[in-house]
Amino acid sequence: MKLTLQVWRQRNADDAGRMARYRIDGVRPDMSFLEMMDLLNEQLNQRGEDPVAFDSDCREGVCGTCSMVINGRPHGPSRGTATCQLYMRHFSDGARITIEPWRAKAFPVIRDLVVDRSAFDRIMQAGGYVTVHSGPKPDPNALPVEPEVAELALDAATCIGCGACVAACPNGAAMLYTAAKVSHLGLLPQGQPERYQRVQSMVAQMETEGFGACRNYAECEAACPKKISISFISRMNRDFLRATLAEPVNPRGTMDSQ
Amino acid sequence: MTIELQASIPHGRIEEKWVTHLDHIRLVGPRNRPKYTIIVVGTGLAGAAAAASMGAMGYKIECFCFQDSPRRAHSIAAQGGINAAKDYRNEGDSVFRLFYDTQKGGDYRSREANVYRLAELSMGIIDQAVAQGVPFAREYGGLLANRSFGGVLVERTFYCRGETGQQLLLGANSALAREIHDGRVRMHTRTELLDIVVVHGRARGIVVRNLVTGEISSFAGDAVVLATGGYSNVYYLSTNAKGCNVTATWRAHKKGAGFANPCFCQIHPTCIPAAGEHQAKLTLMSESLRNDGRIWVPRTKRDTRRAAEIPQDQRYYYLEERYPRFGNLVPRDVASRNAKDVCDEGFGVGPSGLGVYLDFRDAIGDRGADVIESRYGNLFEMYERITGENPRQTPMLIYPAPHYTMGGLWVDYNLMTSLPGLFAIGEANFSDHGANRLGASSLMQCLADGYFIIPLTIGDYISRHPNGEIGTEHPEFKEAEQTLRERTARLLSIHGTRSVESFHRDLGKLMTDHCGISRNEAGLQEALKNIPEIREAFWNDLAINGGSAELNQSLEHAGRVADFLEFAELMCIDALTREESCGCHFRQEYQTRDGEALRNDEEFAHVAVWEYTGEGRTPVLYKEPLHFEALPPARRDYKK
Numbered sequence: 001m002k003l004t005l006q007v008w009r010q011r012n013a014d015d016a017g018r019m020a021r022y023r024i025d026g027v028r029p030d031m032s033f034l035e036m037m038d039l040l041n042e043q044l045n046q047r048g049e050d051p052v053a054f055d056s057d058c059r060e061g062v063c064g065t066c067s068m069v070i071n072g073r074p075h076g077p078s079r080g081t082a083t084c085q086l087y088m089r090h091f092s093d094g095a096r097i098t099i100e101p102w103r104a105k106a107f108p109v110i111r112d113l114v115v116d117r118s119a120f121d122r123i124m125q126a127g128g129y130v131t132v133h134s135g136p137k138p139d140p141n142a143l144p145v146e147p148e149v150a151e152l153a154l155d156a157a158t159c160i161g162c163g164a165c166v167a168a169c170p171n172g173a174a175m176l177y178t179a180a181k182v183s184h185l186g187l188l189p190q191g192q193p194e195r196y197q198r199v200q201s202m203v204a205q206m207e208t209e210g211f212g213a214c215r216n217y218a219e220c221e222a223a224c225p226k227k228i229s230i231s232f233i234s235r236m237n238r239d240f241l242r243a244t245l246a247e248p249v250n251p252r253g254t255m256d257s258q
Numbered sequence: 259m260t261i262e263l264q265a266s267i268p269h270g271r272i273e274e275k276w277v278t279h280l281d282h283i284r285l286v287g288p289r290n291r292p293k294y295t296i297i298v299v300g301t302g303l304a305g306a307a308a309a310a311s312m313g314a315m316g317y318k319i320e321c322f323c324f325q326d327s328p329r330r331a332h333s334i335a336a337q338g339g340i341n342a343a344k345d346y347r348n349e350g351d352s353v354f355r356l357f358y359d360t361q362k363g364g365d366y367r368s369r370e371a372n373v374y375r376l377a378e379l380s381m382g383i384i385d386q387a388v389a390q391g392v393p394f395a396r397e398y399g400g401l402l403a404n405r406s407f408g409g410v411l412v413e414r415t416f417y418c419r420g421e422t423g424q425q426l427l428l429g430a431n432s433a434l435a436r437e438i439h440d441g442r443v444r445m446h447t448r449t450e451l452l453d454i455v456v457v458h459g460r461a462r463g464i465v466v467r468n469l470v471t472g473e474i475s476s477f478a479g480d481a482v483v484l485a486t487g488g489y490s491n492v493y494y495l496s497t498n499a500k501g502c503n504v505t506a507t508w509r510a511h512k513k514g515a516g517f518a519n520p521c522f523c524q525i526h527p528t529c530i531p532a533a534g535e536h537q538a539k540l541t542l543m544s545e546s547l548r549n550d551g552r553i554w555v556p557r558t559k560r561d562t563r564r565a566a567e568i569p570q571d572q573r574y575y576y577l578e579e580r581y582p583r584f585g586n587l588v589p590r591d592v593a594s595r596n597a598k599d600v601c602d603e604g605f606g607v608g609p610s611g612l613g614v615y616l617d618f619r620d621a622i623g624d625r626g627a628d629v630i631e632s633r634y635g636n637l638f639e640m641y642e643r644i645t646g647e648n649p650r651q652t653p654m655l656i657y658p659a660p661h662y663t664m665g666g667l668w669v670d671y672n673l674m675t676s677l678p679g680l681f682a683i684g685e686a687n688f689s690d691h692g693a694n695r696l697g698a699s700s701l702m703q704c705l706a707d708g709y710f711i712i713p714l715t716i717g718d719y720i721s722r723h724p725n726g727e728i729g730t731e732h733p734e735f736k737e738a739e740q741t742l743r744e745r746t747a748r749l750l751s752i753h754g755t756r757s758v759e760s761f762h763r764d765l766g767k768l769m770t771d772h773c774g775i776s777r778n779e780a781g782l783q784e785a786l787k788n789i790p791e792i793r794e795a796f797w798n799d800l801a802i803n804g805g806s807a808e809l810n811q812s813l814e815h816a817g818r819v820a821d822f823l824e825f826a827e828l829m830c831i832d833a834l835t836r837e838e839s840c841g842c843h844f845r846q847e848y849q850t851r852d853g854e855a856l857r858n859d860e861e862f863a864h865v866a867v868w869e870y871t872g873e874g875r876t877p878v879l880y881k882e883p884l885h886f887e888a889l890p891p892a893r894r895d896y897k898k
């Protein structure tokens with residue numbers, strides 16, 4: 001296959017960036033999209049040009065590292081598929097493909113197609129955990145969990161943190177990501193003690209990071225490589241509302257200053 | 259320099275060793291812990307669990323990974339599950355049985371005391387993970403579900419669909435996130451360890467490169483923990499993530515840490531074969547497929563007919579014929595070796611001839627399409643996404659691929675390497691899987707090391723030394739930084755004609771051919787002749803564009819390949835020296851009359867530990883003899 005690629009090139013965060021056009025030959029339909037990019041880089045290297053920087057690691061659709069907007073769609077045309085599991089057989093010979101980085105205020109570009117997603121980690125750090133130390137714990141079977149609840153929690157926890165939801169959202173909102181994280185723990189009995197505090201801290205951090213507001217476009221769900229449902233957003237909103245309405249509690253009780 | 263191999267195995271009966279050890283090791287009190295800095299490199303299951311646990315105890319932790327987020331460590335990709343001797347199914351499972359299976363599976367090439375401790379700690383891992391909110395599969399009654407895995411006789415594997423590694427890592431990472439938030443762990447992402455700094459014989463810090471700015475800097479600490487994973491990528495094509503590398507452990511080795519059993523690499527039998535030269539990595543298909551799929555090749559060599567056109571009597575179900583009792587469920591090493599053999603003889607299928615069929619036709623016929631779909635639907639989908647073929651209609655094509663490295667840095671019972679103050683945990687050490695690892699046992703080992711062992715054993719070392727006192731202004735740090743700046747500059751100044759990738763491919767092919775599924779003296783000698791040639795070509799003809807003071811992925815890759823090019827030689831030397839066949843290490847010269855591995859306990863019941871003696875010098879071999887007190891070695895025989 002022969003292709004024409006329009007690729008975003010940007011040397012660093014301060015560079016304005018531009019689209020560059022490359023013709024590439026020798027692409028095979030059984031190549032993955034990233035192997036096609038490897039081939040492009042090999043050819044650029046031969047010509048003495050800087051290869052296109054892009055992130056990838058597991059190349060099995062689970063680490064969430066790869067992140068390309070392909071022909072205007074985060075992770076490209078196949079539903080429920082991360083960039084690394086997209087194959088060239090979905091493109092036709094002679095096609096023209098545009099490749100851009102995630103575009104969002106909270107994800108500044110580092111170089112070419114590589115962006116800084118550390119905002120996601122800070123949302124997790126704000127409250128995305130159950131406070132437990134390492135050490136002996138009660139036997140888990142002492143606390144049964146209905147399988148449907150565990151499965152629903154897993155549906156949320158399956159989020160790979162790639163950021164496609166943000167890239168797809170016209171407002172650059174991180175609601176689907178945050179909702180998935182909040183719901184995973186909020187659904188399980190282990191997550192109950194910190195449930196309301198968690199949703200407040202995580203939502204507050206999300207806002208601090210500069211993600212936009214949710215307007216129910218649902219583009220996030222369509223772009224999600226794990227097909228995470230936007231119903232988790234309503235679930236998070238309910239929890240958030242409940243947390244706001246509740247009496248503020250001091251988790252340390254009133255004896256703090258003793 | 260010489261290496262001291264003091265395994266420090268506690269006295270007493272095997273069931274008492276760990277408990278007695280804990281009763282006697284030295285502790286660091288809670289008030290003193292914040293005075294000590296511990297460097298943890300790696301945020302996979304081992305590293306994240308260790309950093310979070312030690313942070314929560316009060317130590318000051320500096321934690322590093324090369325990905326953009328700790329959550330993306332390679333552990334995230336583990337699919338199948340994690341073992342624990344809970345015996346929820348009332349099958350007679352026990353700590354001893356898990357110990358026995360692991361020891362036998364490893365072909366009696368691991369240290370008994372460590373393996374027993376692993377089995378002992380397995381149950382606590384599940385408890386810990388559930389408390390963190392890991393959503394394991396449940397039964398209708400709400401209790402934890404199990405499945406069987408890797409050809410053992412009990413159902414002791416816990417799982418979260420096909421994403422057990424992801425869920426366990428998210429659990430460990432949530433604990434880590436909390437410590438980062440509270441300031442006890444400082445997290446450094448997109449930062450690569452390039453060297454270990456040794457002062458007065460103790461590991462005192464590391465030198466790193468910031469992958470975004472290119473800046474080289476140092477961190478000092480009271481102890482250094484490496485949780486940097488395995489080195490299967492020495493083969494270029496493996497099931498590992500693209501970034502997995504040997505750099506951290508290799509540099510540690512060059513600074514004095516002994517490297518144990520480097521030639522032990524597990525080749526997983528069920529992976530999607532390479533489609534062509536462009537292939538960047540290989541995808542694992544879960545081992546569970548062998549429960550229902552039948553493996554075969556055509557009986558005629560180089561048969562080009564489509565699978566469906568080949569009549570039943572012309573199909574060679576080689577595993578079922580050769581191993582009637584275990585059939586398609588023989589252990590990983592046996593399955594891999596047989597697949598290679600039939601392909602080498604010319605029976606292989608697929609475009610390259612390096613493939614065998616994994617066929618679900620009969621299973622669908624016997625059990626019905628629905629049942630098979632419910633078991634493997636997601637795997638079929640994944641296969642279809644990658645290959646464009648529907649395995650419900652045409653058999654899957656599979657071929658073995660490098661997957662896991664049992665070898666690693668030598669560690670004592672406290673998980674300390676032979677370099678005082680340097681610890682190694684998870685896949686980076688050699689400790690628990692001998693010459694072959696059982697399915698679902700790596701996640702278990704990583705978490706046992708990280709949550710339960712290192713947080714306690716490290717105190718025993720730390721409490722014997724005063725804290726602080728050496729900082730990064732010490733000349734050893736400055737010197738190490740300078741050496742690395744020069745090395746980077748050297749890599750960028752070659753201005754040759756070939757890409758890093760092309761050298762990595764060459765090395766991978768060589769290692770696959772000569773130090774892969776089966777090995778022989780001539781092949782290994784050949785490899786030992788060729789590796790220095792590739793290395794030489796690399797340092798003379800490498801082409802990298804871009805500079806050092808910016809994000810430069812070719813430069814990162816070049817540094818890793820440079821290390822693989824040195825390390826590969828040690829693997830071959832180790833494989834050559836181990837004149838026996840055991841587990842994954844099949845030396846063609848040492849086999850029984852019917853082609854099975856022939857172990858030699860008299861001469862090789864030891865851990866081979868290598869000392870680095872300088873560039874171009876032959877490494878020196880030390881042996882840690884293995885004593886079998888609780889479990890006398892038996893022959894692994896899957897024919898009967």
Ligand SMILES: Cc1cc2nc3c(=O)[nH]c(=O)nc-3n(C[C@H](O)[C@H](O)[C@H](O)COP(=O)(O)OP(=O)(O)OC[C@H]3O[C@@H](n4cnc5c(N)ncnc54)[C@H](O)[C@@H]3O)c2cc1C
Pocket residue numbers: 299300301302303304305322323324325328330331332333334335336337338339340422423449450451452485486487488497498499502503505506542661662683684685686697698699700701702704
């Ligand atoms: C496809 C696949 C499926 C698997 N399935 C299973 C399974 O079902 N059950 C099971 O038990 N095992 C399984 N395994 C094996 C298991 O996943 C690994 O052995 C295990 O996760 C290794 O964990 P780790 O913590 O030791 O290292 P890793 O998870 O590999 O983490 C290494 C860490 O070190 C960091 N690092 C490495 N080098 C450097 C450096 N130079 N500088 C800075 N940081 C560095 C990385 O950034 C990363 O954070 C599977 C493996 C693969 C490949």
